[in-house]
Amino acid sequence: MHPGKAALAVLTVFGTMALDTTRTPFRTEVRILGGAATFASLSACVFTDTSMIAVIGDDMPEENISALKSRGIDTRGIVKVKGGKTFHYDSSFDYNLSNRTTLKTELNVIADFEPVIPDAYARSKYVYLANNDPRQNIKILQLFDAPRLVVCDTIEYWIQTARPEVEKMMGRTDGVVINDSEARLLCGEVNIARCAKKILSLGPQFVVIKKGEHGAVLFDREGQVFPAAAFFLDEIADPTGAGDSFAGGLLGHVARKDRLDFRTMKEAVIYGNVMGSFAVEDFGVKRLLSITKDDVEERYEKYRNLVQF
């Protein structure tokens, strides 16, 4: 790697890195590579130079770090805690792969992480705060010089246990990417247009509400709206990481174009859909480890033809 420009991150992703045990009625995989930051980074790295910040224990197999490196991801920000255990998430899906039941959540090294970033990351232009403790997210943001765009996600757990910090975090970001059910929980509203207004009132310039198999809707402060149907798949292997891969594709496209206009944001939502559709085709991160830029562009065009009328 060239010591100058190439060493500076374009997009930095901070969030969980995990060992997942995922069970479907058809297959079970034990302690495979997972986590919000992992999926988001593996998705974003198809588009732009991507750096990761995460904390792991020394039970994380070295081959998983190698897999990230093999995709060109800068892993200098991954902190290994000696004697620590990696975040472990165990869940099972029902027959329709639409409802997930959490069997075990072991935060382990995640719980006490004090965010640090390599110097080379401080000048990142784009920052994605994948699902994580909002207090850690707020802290880490202070370590960056002046990112052009900061986007965050959150989940039910943080809304339930740290709502004021979730709202404070959103107030310090430019964009929020969030599931419909979590947007409803956060805002106390069923109508997602109203949820979007409430989230925008916290401070961000835009919000993308992810609706799973029903696609996603982008809202901005000027009142612009972009509803996008999901890419249509007959069969999925494992829905884990779809939302994180969506966010990675969205941030990745915005970063490579280095533009924030609404047209770019619309394209970014579609690239998000495309990356989510790849993620669910195989277990864990498997499919994301093999896709190429061409695969992505081909599916983007396929999507365009699909929804065109």
Place this chain on the structure above:
Amino acid sequence: MHPGKAALAVLTVFGTMALDTTRTPFRTEVRILGGAATFASLSACVFTDTSMIAVIGDDMPEENISALKSRGIDTRGIVKVKGGKTFHYDSSFDYNLSNRTTLKTELNVIADFEPVIPDAYARSKYVYLANNDPRQNIKILQLFDAPRLVVCDTIEYWIQTARPEVEKMMGRTDGVVINDSEARLLCGEVNIARCAKKILSLGPQFVVIKKGEHGAVLFDREGQVFPAAAFFLDEIADPTGAGDSFAGGLLGHVARKDRLDFRTMKEAVIYGNVMGSFAVEDFGVKRLLSITKDDVEERYEKYRNLVQF
């Protein structure tokens, strides 16, 4: 009306005509004009010559029939039963206008209707069997000469009480338009792509699964798929009739183009969305009574711009 060509129906709609009592937390309207055939016809008549078949009691105010006539709908197929009472449906919506609770369903004259059609309807090229007893639908189909396209809808009530007849009816149609929840109930599947395959295996050439605020998906026997996001509305007044208006717009556009290719079907799904979006803007059929062709085309273009990327 010219006694020749104009007296022959292009599109005939058969289904319920009702007096609805609709309650939302914001407003209640008692015994207003409703019913699946009413919404579908008022929607379709913006596109093409539309004829209605329905049965009413003599409690149906004459001004409601006049309202249909004022929109150019051929009402000769509406049978008034002397001393009979019109189908009455009383329901209430929750605060979010997304969940409906049925308070009362009085079938009245609907229950014993023996389908008849005016001679002028027999040569209809397009027939829409709006939600109704599948046995009546099967009977009435035999009264048409040779329609080019027959499309039906159905609801939970008929799936629960007359499943074999629902399946038989679908086997005699070219297309099915159905809600996602009812498709799932009919097929015993959550995945709507799998539901679509099961419905297609009954005989029709295409199926449109309506997903309410999440839009609709068109599937055909060749494996072509068209997912369409819903038109995005901040506020709705009354969701009653959205699905029937969708079907009316779909059939209306197909009939006016007189084409059945996939491109036309895609456009028809969008016109369906557009008509559904108008229907919910005011109580009952009120909005549909005032829209013009220009309103429809304008919103179609607005939708195209909205979803374009």
